[in-house]
Amino acid sequence: MEQKLGFKPLPTAIxxxxxxxxxxxxxVPDGVTPQAWxxxxxxxxxxxAIIGKAMPIGALSIIAIMLVAITGVTAEKPADAMxxxxxxxxxxxxxxxxxxxxxxRGILKxxxxxxxxxxxxxxxxxxxxxxxxxxxxxxxxxxPVTPSNTARGGGxxxxxxxxxxxxxxxxxxxxxxxxxxxxxxxxxYHSNPITSAMFITATAPNPLVVDIVAKATNTEIHLxxxxxxxxxxxxxxxAIALMPxxxxxxxxxxxxxxxxxxxxxxxxxxxxxxxxRGEKIMLAIFAVLLTxxxxxxxxxxxxxxxxxxxxxxxxxxxLLLLTGVLTWDDILKEKSAWDTITWFAALVMMATxxxxxxxxxxxxxxxxxxxxxxxxxxxxxxxxxLLAYMYAHYMFASTTxxxxxxxxxxxxxxxALGAPPMLFALLMAAASSIMMTLTHYATGTSPVIFGSGYTxxxxxxxxxxxxxxxxxxxxxxxxxxxxxxxGYY
Numbered sequence: 410m411e412q413k414l415g416f417k418p419l420p421t422a423i424x425x426x427x428x429x430x431x432x433x434x435x436x437v438p439d440g441v442t443p444q445a446w447x448x449x450x451x452x453x454x455x456x457x458a459i460i461g462k463a464m465p466i467g468a469l470s471i472i473a474i475m476l477v478a479i480t481g482v483t484a485e486k487p488a489d490a491m492x493x494x495x496x497x498x499x500x501x502x503x504x505x506x507x508x509x510x511x512x513x514r515g516i517l518k519x520x521x522x523x524x525x526x527x528x529x530x531x532x533x534x535x536x537x538x539x540x541x542x543x544x545x546x547x548x549x550x551x552x553p554v555t556p557s558n559t560a561r562g563g564g565x566x567x568x569x570x571x572x573x574x575x576x577x578x579x580x581x582x583x584x585x586x587x588x589x590x591x592x593x594x595x596x597x598y599h600s601n602p603i604t605s606a607m608f609i610t611a612t613a614p615n616p617l618v619v620d621i622v623a624k625a626t627n628t629e630i631h632l633x634x635x636x637x638x639x640x641x642x643x644x645x646x647x648a649i650a651l652m653p654x655x656x657x658x659x660x661x662x663x664x665x666x667x668x669x670x671x672x673x674x675x676x677x678x679x680x681x682x683x684x685x686r687g688e689k690i691m692l693a694i695f696a697v698l699l700t701x702x703x704x705x706x707x708x709x710x711x712x713x714x715x716x717x718x719x720x721x722x723x724x725x726x727x728l729l730l731l732t733g734v735l736t737w738d739d740i741l742k743e744k745s746a747w748d749t750i751t752w753f754a755a756l757v758m759m760a761t762x763x764x765x766x767x768x769x770x771x772x773x774x775x776x777x778x779x780x781x782x783x784x785x786x787x788x789x790x791x792x793x794x795l796l797a798y799m800y801a802h803y804m805f806a807s808t809t810x811x812x813x814x815x816x817x818x819x820x821x822x823x824x825a826l827g828a829p830p831m832l833f834a835l836l837m838a839a840a841s842s843i844m845m846t847l848t849h850y851a852t853g854t855s856p857v858i859f860g861s862g863y864t865x866x867x868x869x870x871x872x873x874x875x876x877x878x879x880x881x882x883x884x885x886x887x888x889x890x891x892x893x894x895x896g897y898y
Contacts, residue, residue, distance in 0.1 A: 415468065420461025428454030438771070445766035448482045452759050459810040466807070467748040470755030483762050497758040501719040502616035503750055506556045508722040509610045510746035512698070513555040515734050519687040521695075522565035525550055527674040527681075530573065534670035537589050537662045541596040541653035544570055545603075549649060552604035552611040553638075554698055554725075557745055558845075559853030561611075562601035567858055570597045574863075576673045577664055581862035589662040594863035599652050599846060599876050601854045606842035606884070607645035609637045609718070610702070612852075613749050614809045618841050620757055621817045622834045624764050630830055632838070634702045634718045640835050640897065644888035648880050655879050656872065687734045694734075698725045756813045764817065773821035780826060787827035794819045794826075795836055799881065802844035808852055812841050829898035832889065839884040846876045 431450035437443050455473045459466055477483060478494040497503065516522045529543035544566055555561040574580070574590035581590065605612035609619060609632070623631045632640075684692075698721060700706070707715035716724070729735040740746075763769055780790045798819045805811040816837060823833045845852040849859040849869050859869055892898060 416464045417462065420458060420463040423461060424454045424458035424463055427457050440771050441768060442766060444482045445763065445768040445771075447480065448477070448759065448763055448766060449768055451476050451480070451482070452763060455755075455759070456810050456814045459807055460805060462806070465748070466809070467751045470752040473755040473759060477759065477762070483766075493762065494758060495754075497754040497761065498750075500620070500754070500757055501717070502620055503753045503757065505610065505719040505722050506613050506616055506753065507746045507750040508719070508726050509554060509556045510560075510613070510749060511735070511740050511743050512694075512722065512725050512729060513557060513560060514739055514743050515687075515691045515694070515729050516551060516555060517560065517564060518739065519685060519691045519734065520681060521688045521691045522547075522551055522561075523569055524678065524681055524684070524688065526566060526569035527677045530569070530674035531671050531678060534573075534674055535666070535668055537592065537665050537667050538653060538657060540573055540589075540667060540670055541593060541657070544593065544597055545600040545649050545653060548600040548604045549607070549645075553608045553702065554610065554695055556610050556613050556615075556749075557853075558601050558605045558612040559857065560745070561604070562597060562854040563857030566597055566600070567861070570594065571861065572677070573670055573673065576669070577667065579664070586863045587663050589664045589667070590863045591868070592656060592660050592662040594858055594861065595656050595660060595869075595872050596653050598854060598858045599656065599872070600649065601852075602842045602845035602876075603645055603648045603652060603880065605845065606648075606839045607638065607641040609634050610722075612808070612842060613753070614812050614841065615838070617753070617757065617760075617809065617812045618816065618834075618838045621760065621812070621820060622838075624761065625769075625817060625821050625824065626830050626834075630834055632834070633704070635704045637838070638703065639895065640888075640892060641839065643891040644839070644884045647887045648883045651879060651883060652876065655875065659872065659875060660868070690729075690732045690734050694725050694728050697728070698722070752809065756809065760813055760817060769817045769821060773818045773825060776818060776822040777825035780822065787823075790826040791823050791828040791833055791836070794823050795840055795881075798837065799840040799844045799877070800847070802847050802851060806850045808841065808845060811844070816841065832892060832898040835888065835892060835897070836885065839888065840881070843877055843880045843884065846880065847873045 428450045431453055432447055437446045451473065455469055458464065458469050463469065474494045478491045481487065481490045483493040484490045526544065526547040529547050530540055533539035533543045548561060548566055551561050551565060570593050574593055577589055579585050579588035579590035609615045619632045701716045701721040701724070702718055704715065730737065780793060785793070798815055801815060802811055820833065820837055824830055849855050849866065
C-alpha cells in the first residue's frame with residue numbers, strides 16, 4: 410500500500426520558504442533581538458501553514474512546540490526551552506474551552522439541541538420570518554455551552570433548518586432553494602458569528618482574545634465570563650433582532666406564510682417523545698453551568714462562594730460522566746476538544762514569547778507611529794485599526810490564525826494611540842467574531858452551510874459583506890453606549 414505524506418507539499422514549501430526568508434535573509438531590525446526575530450520566523454511559518462492547510466492544525470501545533478524546544482529561542486538550556494514550549498498547557502482558558510467542547514457533546518448526544526430548535530419553531534413558526542427568529546434564538550440559547558460554533562451552527566441548527574426547508578419543497582437539487590431555503594440558510598449562518606461574539610465559551614478562539622488583552626494591559630483588563638457576557642448582551646441582542654430583517658430585505662423568501670411549519674415541528678417533537686433522562690440531566694447541568702459562569706453564588710453569598718470558570722467547566726463534565734450522560738469513550742472521541750487544547754497551547758505559547766521577547770511591542774510601535782503621522786486622533790486611529798483587522802479576514806481561513814497573527818499588535822497599537830483600553834478590547838473582541846460573516850471559508854460553519862447548496866458564491870459574499878457592516882455598526886453604536894452606561898470606559 411502506498412504511503413502518503415503527512416503534509417501538502419505546496420503550502421508546506423511556501424510556509425517553510427517564508428520562515429527561512431525571515432530567519433536567514435531579512436536582517437534583524439534595530440530594536441529586535443535575534444531570538445525574537447527567529448521566533449517570529451517560526452511563527453509566520455506556522456500561521457502560513459495553517460492558512461494553507463498544509464497539515465491539520467493539531468499536527469502543526471506539535472511541530473511548532475518541537476521547533477521552539479529544539480531551537481532554544483526562548484531559553485539556552487534544552488530543559489528550560491522544553492518547559493517554555495509546553496508552558497501554555499497549564500493555561501486555564503485552554504482547558505475551559507476544551508472541556509466546554511466535551512460538555513457540548515452531551516447536547517448533540519441527548520438530542521436536546523434539536524428539541525430546543527423544534528420547540529421554538531412550534532411556537533413562532535407560522536411565518537418564514539418567525540422560523541428565522543426561532544433558529545437565531547436556538548443558536549443564542551446553545552451558544553454559552555457550545556464552544557464549537559461549527560457544531561452549533563452546522564451540526565445542531567443546520568439539520569433543523571434543512572428539515573423545515575425540505576418540508577416546503579425548497580431544495581437546491583430541484584432549483585427551488587428560493588422558496589425559503591436560501592433565506593433560512595443565510596439566517597442559520599449569520600446567527601453564528603453574532604452568538605459567537607456574545608460569550609467567551611461560544612467559540613474556541615475567544616479565550617485567545619482574553620489572553621492577548623490581559624497580556625497587553627499587564628492583567629489590568631482580564632475579561633471574566635460574566636463581564637464579557639454582560640458587555641455583549643445588549644449589542645448582541647440588537648444584532649440578533651436586526652439580522653433576520655436585513656436578510657429578509659435583501660433575500661426575501663418566496664414562501665412568507667408557513668402555517669404548516671409549526672405543525673411539522675410539533676410532529677418532530679412527538680417523534681422525539683417526552684424528554685429523556687439524558688436530556689433532563691443535560692438541561693439541569695446547562696442551568697448549573699450558566700449560574701456558576703454568571704457568578705450568581707458570589708453575588709448571593711459573597712466572594713468566598715465564587716467559582717472559577719474553568720473549575721465550573723470541570724464540574725459540568727464531571728456531573729455528565731457521573732450520571733452516565735457522557736462516557737469516557739465519548740470524551741476520547743471528541744477530537745475537536747483535544748485538537749483545540751493542542752493548537753491553543755502551541756499558539757498561545759508562541760504569542761506569549763513573542764510578547765516577552767519584545768517583538769509585539771516593537772511591531773505595534775511601528776504600527777502606531779505610522780498611523781500617528783496621519784494625525785487622525787485616537788478615534789480615527791482606532792477605527793482604522795478595527796477595520797483593517799476585521800477585513801483582513803478575507804485572507805484567512807481560520808479565525809484562530811487571524812487572531813493569533815494580528816490581534817496583539819493591533820490592540821497594543823490602539824492603546825499607544827490613546828484608545829480607551831476596555832472600549833477598544835471589547836470592539837476588537839466583537840470584530841474577532843463578526844469577521845466570520847465575510848466568506849465561505851471564514852470559519853468551520855461556513856463550508857457546512859454553504860456546501861448544502863442553498864446560495865451561490867456571489868450571494869454568500871454579498872450577504873457576508875452587508876452583515877459585517879450592519880453588525881459592526883450595531884456593536885460600535887449600541888455597544889459603545891451600553892459600555893459607557895456600565896462604566897467600562
